[in-house]
Amino acid sequence: MTTRMAHDSGRTTARHQERASGWLTFAGTLAMVIGAFNVIDGLVGLFNDDYYLVGDNKIMVFDFTAWGWFWLVLGVVQLAVGAGIIAGRMWARAVGVLFAVLAAIGHLAFLRAFPLWSVLTIGMCILLIYALTAPPSRARG
Structure with missing residues (x-):
C-alpha cells in the first residue's frame, strides 16, 4: 500500500484570493460584441458608401471612408480588450x-x-462601462 503526501506549504497565492465575477465575464463578452459591431460598421463604411443615408456623405468632418477606418480599428481593439477582460487583466478593464x-x-x-444601430x-x-466599474478591483472574469 502506498501513501500519498501533499507537499503544500499552506500559503495562499494572490490568484486564489481573487473572486470570479459574472459581471466581468459579461463585460468581456459585451466588449467583444460591441467590437464586432464596430468592425461591421467599419467594413460597411469602407466598402459601401451608399449604405448610410446622409445627403452630402459627411458626418461631422469626416467622410465614410475615414469613419470606416475609425470603426474598423476601434472594433479590432475592442475585440482584443474583450479577450483581455475575460482573461482577468486589469489593464483591459481600464482600456x-x-x-x-x-x-x-x-x-x-x-x-x-444610422440611428437605430x-x-x-x-x-x-x-x-x-457599468459592468467594468461595478465589480471589485481584484475580481476576475
Missing part, C-alpha cells in the same frame, strides 16, 4: 472603459447616418 466612452461618443456623432451601440457601451 475597456476608455474605448467604450470613445465608441459611445463616436456613435453619437454617427447617429444621423447607433442608439443600440450607445446603450451597450453604457452597460459595458
Whole structure:
C-alpha cells in the first residue's frame, strides 16, 4: 500500500484570493460584441458608401471612408480588450472603459447616418462601462 503526501506549504497565492465575477465575464463578452459591431460598421463604411443615408456623405468632418477606418480599428481593439477582460487583466478593464466612452461618443456623432444601430451601440457601451466599474478591483472574469 502506498501513501500519498501533499507537499503544500499552506500559503495562499494572490490568484486564489481573487473572486470570479459574472459581471466581468459579461463585460468581456459585451466588449467583444460591441467590437464586432464596430468592425461591421467599419467594413460597411469602407466598402459601401451608399449604405448610410446622409445627403452630402459627411458626418461631422469626416467622410465614410475615414469613419470606416475609425470603426474598423476601434472594433479590432475592442475585440482584443474583450479577450483581455475575460482573461482577468486589469489593464483591459481600464482600456475597456476608455474605448467604450470613445465608441459611445463616436456613435453619437454617427447617429444621423444610422440611428437605430447607433442608439443600440450607445446603450451597450453604457452597460459595458457599468459592468467594468461595478465589480471589485481584484475580481476576475
